[in-house]
Amino acid sequence: xxxxxxxxxxxxxxGSCATVWVESDRPCTAEVRCADGATGTSRTFQIAGxxxxxxxxxxxxxxxATEYEVLLDGARVWPPPDSRFPPSVIATSPADAGTRIAxxxxxxxxxxxxxxxxxxxxxxxxxxxxxAADPGAARPDxxxxxxxxxxxxxxxxxxxxxxxxxxxxxxxxxxxxxxxxEYTRLYYESxxxxxxxxxxxxxxxxxxxxxxxxxxxxNTSEAxxxxxxxxxxWRERLLSGLMSYWVYQQLGNLSPAELAAxxxxxxxxxxxxxxxxxxxxxxxADADPASVRWSYRRDFxxxxxxxxxxxxxxxxxxxxxxxxxxxxAAWLREQILDGRGGGAQVGTGMSDHAEAGEHAExxxxxxxxxxxRVGEPEGAYDxxxxxxxxxxxxxxxxxxxxxxxxxxxxxxxxxxWARLGERIRRGADLEHWSxxxxxxxxxxxxxxxxxxxxxxxxxxxxxxxxxxxxxVAEPSWPGRAPDAHxxxxxCSPVHNSVPLSIRLGFRFGWSALARALGRRxxxxxxxxxxxxxxxxxxxxxxxxxxxxLTLRGRTARLRLEQARAERDGTTLLRVITDRxxx
Numbered sequence: 416x417x418x419x420x421x422x423x424x425x426x427x428x429x430g431s432c433a434t435v436w437v438e439s440d441r442p443c444t445a446e447v448r449c450a451d452g453a454t455g456t457s458r459t460f461q462i463a464g465x466x467x468x469x470x471x472x473x474x475x476x477x478x479x480a481t482e483y484e485v486l487l488d489g490a491r492v493w494p495p496p497d498s499r500f501p502p503s504v505i506a507t508s509p510a511d512a513g514t515r516i517a518x519x520x521x522x523x524x525x526x527x528x529x530x531x532x533x534x535x536x537x538x539x540x541x542x543x544x545x546x547a548a549d550p551g552a553a554r555p556d557x558x559x560x561x562x563x564x565x566x567x568x569x570x571x572x573x574x575x576x577x578x579x580x581x582x583x584x585x586x587x588x589x590x591x592x593x594x595x596x597e598y599t600r601l602y603y604e605s606x607x608x609x610x611x612x613x614x615x616x617x618x619x620x621x622x623x624x625x626x627x628x629x630x631x632x633x634n635t636s637e638a639x640x641x642x643x644x645x646x647x648x649w650r651e652r653l654l655s656g657l658m659s660y661w662v663y664q665q666l667g668n669l670s671p672a673e674l675a676a677x678x679x680x681x682x683x684x685x686x687x688x689x690x691x692x693x694x695x696x697x698x699x700a701d702a703d704p705a706s707v708r709w710s711y712r713r714d715f716x717x718x719x720x721x722x723x724x725x726x727x728x729x730x731x732x733x734x735x736x737x738x739x740x741x742x743x744a745a746w747l748r749e750q751i752l753d754g755r756g757g758g759a760q761v762g763t764g765m766s767d768h769a770e771a772g773e774h775a776e777x778x779x780x781x782x783x784x785x786x787x788r789v790g791e792p793e794g795a796y797d798x799x800x801x802x803x804x805x806x807x808x809x810x811x812x813x814x815x816x817x818x819x820x821x822x823x824x825x826x827x828x829x830x831x832w833a834r835l836g837e838r839i840r841r842g843a844d845l846e847h848w849s850x851x852x853x854x855x856x857x858x859x860x861x862x863x864x865x866x867x868x869x870x871x872x873x874x875x876x877x878x879x880x881x882x883x884x885x886x887v888a889e890p891s892w893p894g895r896a897p898d899a900h901x902x903x904x905x906c907s908p909v910h911n912s913v914p915l916s917i918r919l920g921f922r923f924g925w926s927a928l929a930r931a932l933g934r935r936x937x938x939x940x941x942x943x944x945x946x947x948x949x950x951x952x953x954x955x956x957x958x959x960x961x962x963x964l965t966l967r968g969r970t971a972r973l974r975l976e977q978a979r980a981e982r983d984g985t986t987l988l989r990v991i992t993d994r995x996x997x
Contacts, residue, residue: 417443417487421606425505426469426667427713428557428619430477433505434674435470435485436667443488447472449505451481460684462662462693463595471671472505480506493616500609501550503616508556513967514715517542517618518559519960520625520804520880521908524605525571536978536986537910538959543614545988555963556715558618559722561880561907562625562804564664565601567592567656569627574600587648591630594651598659621713622664623722625804625881629656635846636824637731638837650701657697657727668711668722704728705740712750717797718966719872721750725803725848733825738854751865754795798966799865799875799899805847806879807858808888808903808949810924815933817849819940827941847881849945856946863892866899873969873997875899878962880907884921885962885975885991886954890947900997903949904973906962913957925951956991964996971996 422437435447439459445468446456455472475481482502485493494502508514519538527533546554568591570578575590578597584590592598606612626633630652634640643649666680674680679696683689700707709724723739730737739747809817820843822828823836839845848855866875875897888903923929958977965972973996976988 416490417441417492419485419487419492420465421603422612422616423447423485423493423503424606424615424667425503425617425619426621427670428475428505428507429670430507431473431475432671433472433475433507433619434667434669434671435472435483435505437468437470437485437487439466439468439487442466445470446486446489447483448486449475449481449483451476451479453481453505458684461688461690462658462683463599463690465599465662467662469666469674471674473671475505475507477507480504498613500547500613501617503613504550506556508716513965514718515553515556515963515965516559516715516718516720516800517555517557517961517963518561518802518878518880518904519906519909519962520561521563521627521883521911522560522605523563523566523569523908523911524601524608524611526573526604526608534910534912535959536980537608537610538961538976538978538988539614539909540608540610541978541986541988542961543610544986546618547610547613555618557713558614558620559720559802559878560620560622560909561802561878562623563627563880563908563911564622564624565598565605566627567598567601567652568630570601571604574604587646588652592652592655593648595655595658598655602659602663621668621720621722621802623668623709623724623802623804624660624664624726626726628660629653629726632841632844632846633726634729634731635841635844636837637733639841640731653701654694654697657700658693661693661697665709668713670713673711700727705742708743708746710743710746714796718800719750719796719798720800720802721747722802723747725805729851736821736825736851736853738848738851738858744854744857748861751799751861755865755870795870795872797873797969798971799872800878800964801862801876802878803848804879805881806903806905807848807855807877808890809847809849809882810921810929810951811949812924812929812933812936813847813921814849814945815937815942816843817845817847818852818942818945819936820845821850821852822940822942828939852942852945859890859892859946862890862901863895863897866897866901867895868898871898873899874966874971875901876964876971876996877901877903878964879903879905881905882921883908883911883913883917883957884954885956885960886925887952887973888949889952890949892947900971902952902996904962904964905954906960906975908959909961910959918955918957921955925955953992953994960991961988969997 418440420438420440424436427434447470453474455470457468457470459466459468682692704727713720728739728743730740823832826833885906960977963974974993975991979989
């Protein structure tokens with residue numbers, strides 16, 4: 416009898432359909448059966464000896480929540496017979512309902528030893544416990560995980576022992592993940608956590624990678640990449656990272672329509688063993704990153720979410736560095752302006768460009784025209800969310816140091832400074848949007864354009880993580896002000912350490928003294944003034960935390976909650992801030 420190895424994960428949902436991801440322990444037919452009669456089935460596909468299915472469920476009724484169960488070859492495997500959690504449900508919302516979006520990043524999933532968690536209570540565990548305790552209460556409509564869902568370069572003691580049982584840790588990459596099988600161990604460790612497993616089975620999720628999903632400082636620079644490619648272990652690590660990301664995270668980001676139009680998904684499912692097909696795709700993504708798109712779009716009624724790849728889509732040539740390659744930048748602009756009269760309807764989601772025939776084409780999805788109001792352009796939206804794992808707006812000192820470093824590495828002060836700049840760039844992780852000044856300014860201009868004029872949204876929010884603290888920053892454009900309220904909303908970590916050095920450094924980085932110091936550093940680099948100014952309007956806050964945006968009509972409300980251990984041993988989410996954004 417087939418068994419359920421991992422999952423189920425409820426991924427895509429809209430008013431009438433959903434997708435549910437599972438991993439089984441052998442080939443089988445996976446079925447999702449809902450209490451209201453909606454169903455879906457799919458045969459598993461095989462990658463590296465593992466068996467997966469993404470089941471598309473159709474026939475759902477908008478505005479309802481229905482319990483579901485998972486069957487493998489006709490035998491029920493979810494929910495477990497001894498489950499202490501409420502039934503998993505698929506909830507659908509009518510087009511005119513409000514949307515509640517929770518987000519965060521950086522979840523180190525190592526289980527606490529002896530009941531003591533060295534990095535403090537897990538915000539996702541705590542959120543899960545709260546929802547389970549009162550299933551009828553308000554819950555997120557979707558959970559955005561903005562990178563570092565797994566840590567390939569910072570493994571737990573248990574995983575280290577397991578890896579040591581299959582290879583010599585004295586050989587590179589040592590006590591880091593080396594191949595696909597070891598990546599699967601990271602996902603088991605993370606998603607078999609009982610609270611997280613149930614949470615992901617009942618709250619839809621959208622995901623995007625960041626560096627630790629592959630390696631710290633992934634794609635920092637052209638020189639960094641050359642050094643990594645010179646090793647004998649990097650290629651297997653990267654290909655395994657991309658393959659496992661596609662299987663465990665990216666597939667579920669796509670709608671059923673996008674999946675039906677995706678040639679890679681079809682090819683993997685049409686062969687008894689899709690390993691070689693997927694590996695060839697990953698190798699092409701490594702050789703030509705512009706041939707693959709990991710970014711994607713989701714529309715939730717009148718809310719548009721664009722999840723942007725700010726890792727694999729980079730241009731690393733020192734004389735033309737960019738956070739996004741030209742095709743990726745064009746895709747982002749088209750998606751933002753779609754329905755505003757400035758862009759044509761285009762494909763969404765990740766595509767295999769070489770097979771699709773051109774850059775950025777994939778199956779259309781996301782329901783861009785859903786819920787349009789009379790008198791507004793069809794497909795217009797009330798709120799624009801740009802999900803990028805790396806913050807756009809940073810503390811001013813950090814921004815100026817990154818811009819200075821980019822100038823040094825580009826040779827602004829000569830070869831000697833360039834060599835020093837590269838060492839500093841790697842050592843201090845200087846690789847955010849501000850380390851790509853032209854991309855920083857281009858995003859500022861695009862946000863201003865999106866937020867200005869007839870049909871402008873009420874809010875434009877850049878959602879990020881990475882930096883192990885939370886804050887709110889609001890930009891201002893010299894000589895103009897967008898009609899939309901614009902904010903950088905950063906929330907990290909969900910579950911990770913926040914060393915004292917980070918706390919002190921980021922508190923100082925937002926100070927007036929740090930701002931003055933940053934200006935001096937920028938002058939040494941002959942850096943141009945950024946296209947926008949900005950100020951911190953909330954934070955910095957430190958801890959294991961999660962942010963929630965509640966979007967209703969043209970209003971937006973932000974809440975930040977931190978996981979706190981109580982004296983009785985329980986953990987609760989404590990509200991740190993709760994405020995209107997509009």
